[in-house]
Amino acid sequence: SGGHINCAVTLALVINGITPWYLGVLYLIAQLLGSLLGAGLLAAIYTCDADLTSGLGSSVVDLKNFSAGQALLAEVIGTFFLVYVIFESA
Numbered sequence: 001s002g003g004h005i006n007c008a009v010t011l012a013l014v015i016n017g018i019t020p021w022y023l024g025v026l027y028l029i030a031q032l033l034g035s036l037l038g039a040g041l042l043a044a045i046y047t048c049d050a051d052l053t054s055g056l057g058s059s060v061v062d063l064k065n066f067s068a069g070q071a072l073l074a075e076v077i078g079t080f081f082l083v084y085v086i087f088e089s090a
Helices: 007-015 021-045 068-089
Strands: none
Touching (some): 007 021, 007 068
């Protein structure tokens, strides 16, 4: 299937020639529109009073304990493993 579950995976599949560039662009647009729709639905369903995360589930880095660089590195490593698993299992 290719597993186009996020933009990083789609980009990796396009770079490696598994997905044609024009389909990669279409998938990217669909993924971005889907994320906007999901965020809009989440904001419409949950009021600020009902949100116990104080950010509607957004990722927030505690800058007292972690630097922005550490947070970025964690995202890069996590994305690498995600793409690696998809490539090895597809």
